[in-house]
Amino acid sequence: MNLSFLTIRSANRIRLRPILITVAVLSVILCTALGFVSIKLSQHAVAEEIRKTERAVTRLRSENEVLLAAVTRLSSRQHLTSLVAQSKIAANYITADRVARLTPPASDEGDSATRTALNTVPSRSATR
Amino acid sequence: MNLQARRTGFAVAGIAIICTAYSARLVDLHVVKHEEYARLAAEKHSFRQPIQAKRGMILDRNGEILATNLPVRTIVADASHIQNPDELASLVAARLELEKEAVLEKISTGKKYIVLKRMVPDEVAVALQNELQARKLRGIYLENDSIRTYPNGAMLGHILGYLNHERNGVQGVECTMNKELAGVDGHRFIERDRTGKEIMLYRGAEAPAEHGKNVRLTIDMGLQSILESEVDAAFDKLKPETMNAVMVDPSTGEILAMVSRPAFDPNRPGDFQPSQMKNRAIIDMVEPGSTFKIVVAAGALNEGTVTPQSSIFCENGRFSYGGRTLKDHHGYGHMDVHEILVKSSNIGSAKMALMMGGEKFHEYVRRFGFGERLGIELPGEIRGLVHPPNRWDKLTITRMPMGHSIAVTPLQITMGMSVIANGGRLMAPTVVKTIEEPDGTVFRANPPRVIRDVVPKETASFIGNALVGVTQPGGTATQARVNGFEVAGKTGTAQKVSEKGGYAPGKYVVSFVGYMPAENPRFTLLVMIDDAKVDSSVNYGGIQAAPIFSRVAERAARHLDLIPTAPSVPLQTAPVVSATTPNRRL
Structure with missing residues (x-):
């Protein structure tokens, strides 16, 4: 059998280069499309998370304000006064004879410095 | 071929x-008119969602909250999104306490924006929302x-004010500080899917809300509470037409407390009459009575018309001038300026004004701040009525020194007395201490402002010493004394001006304005009672007014932790005389 005509030069070779280029281009296009879809999905997922988080934050802020308003009302003078009037809180004014006042610290007239335990010079008898 | x-x-x-x-048209549509058509397209499918700015709080000087916001919800329906109206109406009606038929009627209109209920508490609205989601409605x-x-x-x-339906301040600080408190609403452009849910990807431009600033007042709620309770007690007993009290820090002009009766609740302003909403301390004009004698005494001393040693003959209680007789409560002979103030001699004061001359006296009246708006940050402050000398009649110069033929506001009287208390300066009264960002940092401070120097310190000091005598035995206001402190002050009793002209017989506006401690004043306090239903003789x-001052001052001293400086003196028992005729309290 004469196979001389089947030389490499004349064989109908599979041309890999254009195939590879085509596959590469198609792959790039496919990956880009998939990537685009994936990014879009991620965007939607993130957007949904943002929406939920925003809603939760709004809800928390709202609850916070409701609680702040409640605390303000319950600690208001009007409310406390009414509690005192209903004897739910026992409050008495401090009479003057029950107020103890500390004597203001004495200062040396020479330098106007306040005398404290730290800067008071010990007397001679104390040093002995 | 050619063809x-x-x-x-x-x-x-x-x-x-x-x-x-076609290309030109495309360029025109896509490039030249891009903005216009993009806006039109956006209007078709996007919404401008408002972002509400939070109104700032009002605080007292120590941070106590006086006005705040309570979140509520408005429940709206979009009929184009409703698939099961009957079930939805049942649920909404049950949760919002509405009639089912009424809800059904509303959502059957097919409109895209239907308000079902406003001012729904937050917890009710959220519970409704959760139930709707659970039932997929x-x-x-x-x-x-x-x-x-x-x-x-x-x-x-009266100080705080309230808001109208458009959330604008109507009265008080809510009105004058509305711009700072309100903030600026923001917005964002959003798109929704067919279920009404926002499509986050298409969220458009956003302008964040600028929340309102907090306003910190000069009011001390501890002092305000003391003043309100004492004024309320007196208002119940004396049943006057009106009553007001103002407490000021004389060194800064800061209003520490301000009370006006009748009063109103700003939480439900619609339940009250306009007359109850008047802040009478700045809106009402009254004849000040003898409290005004400090003006003529200070002026005469400062001008050298009289000296502390000058002796003025008080005509033994009857002084004929201009064809009329001016009387004193008791007949007095020769008195010096100190005694004239302590005994509150009308004749002595009139003679000092005559010696000064009308022009000079008028100048001092104006220098003390009478006849001008002092600029407090509250709406509606009036000037009062101080006629120039060329419009005076013959008697005015003898009447004005004792607080007649002139109309002033209670705030002006308080600030006038503060001139004596702080050594001669007229301070601008202020009720706003600072404006703060929501995080508490100071945005704008409101430092004390001196309007003018009225009299030198020595003159103010002399008048102050005489005013201490007013509350000592022999003075006209011994019941204003406070255990452990020296009080300086002046009483005032003026016949009430009738709406028909002239004076209303048997009706008086009585007052006491003073400061404490006399040697280093921490507050000036005015108590004014308009037409108390008591016998004219008392x-x-x-x-x-003086006993009310005393009780408030004693409690205020405890609140401010003032250390007693004067020896204790047994106080006179000074019960408030009960009303003789019933009166309507608004």
Whole structure:
């Protein structure tokens, strides 16, 4: 059998280069499309998370304000006064004879410095 | 061939022209008119969602909250999103306490924006929303809103004011500080899917809300509470037409407390009459009575018309001038300026004014701040009525020194007395201490402002010493004394001006204005009672207003932790005389 005509030069070779280029281009296009879809999905997922988080934050802020308003009302003078009037809180004014006042610290007239335990010079008898 | 070529040329040229025209139109649509059509497209499918700015709080000087916001929701429906109206109406009606038929009627209109209920408490709205989601019912939406609340009710109502339906301040600090408190609403452009849910990807431009600033007042709620309770007690007992009290820090002009009766609750302003909403300390004009004698005494001393040693003959209680007789409560002979103030001699004061001359006296009246708006940050402050000397009649110069023929506001009297208390300066009264960002940093401070120097310190000091004598035995206001402290002050008793002209017989406006401690004043306090329902023989400032001053001052001293400086003296028991005729309290 004469196979001389089947030389490499004349064989109908599979041309890999254009195939590879085509596959590469198609792959790039496919990956880009998939990537685009994936990014879009991620965007939607993130957007949904943002929406939920925003809603939760709004809800928390709202609850916070409701609680702040409640605390303000319950600690208001009007409310406390009414509690005192209903004897739910026992409050008495401090009479003057029950107020103890500390004597203001004495200062040396020479330098106007306040005398404290730290800067008071010990007397001679104390040093002995 | 030539013909064919020409035909081809024409065809190509025609096509080229058509293509060029279309291209030009495309360029016009996409480039030139891009903004216009983008806006039109956005309007078709996007919404401008408002972002409500939070109104700032009002605080007292120590940070106690006086006005805040309570979040509420507005429940709205979009009929185009509703698939099961009957079930939805049942649920909404049950949760919002509405009639099912009424809800059904509303959502059957097919409108895209139907308000079902406003001012729904937050927890109710959220519970409704959760139930709607659980049952997969669509078409109901919640909008954020808030209501202004004043936790102390009627206390300080005249200072705080309230909001109208457009959330604008109507009265008080809510009105004058509205711009700072309100903030600026923001917005964002959003798109929704067919279920009404926002499509986050298409969220458009956003302008964040600029929340309102907090306003810190100069009011001390501890002192305000003391003043309100004492004024309320007196208002119940004496049943006057009106009553007001003002407490000021004389060194800064800061209003520490301000009370006006009748009062109103800013939480429900619609339940009250306009007359109850008047802040009478700045809106009402009254004849000040003898409290005004400090003006003529200070002026005469400062001008050298009299000296502390000058002796003025007080005509033994009857002084004929201008065809009329001016009387004193008791007949006095020769007195010096100190004694004239302590005994509150009308004749002595009139003679000092005559010696000064009308022009000079008028100048001092104006220098003390009478006849001008002092600029407090509250709406509606009036000037009062101080006629120039060229419009005086013959008697005015003898009447004005004792606080007649002149109309002033209670605030002006308080600030006038503060001139004596602080050594001669007229301070601008202020009720706003700072404006703060929501995080507490100071945005703008409101430092004390001196309007003018009125008299030198020595003159103010001399008048101050005489005013201490007013509260000592022999003075007209011994019931204003406070255990452990020296009080300086002046009583005032003036006949009430009738709405028909002239004076209303048997009706008096009595007052006491003073400061404490006399040697280093921490507050000036005015108590003014308009037409107390008591016998005329006891309707005097020294009998009705001075004891209220004393009680408030004693409690205020405890609140401010003032250390007693004067030896204790047994105080006179000074019960408030009860009303003789019933009176309506608004």
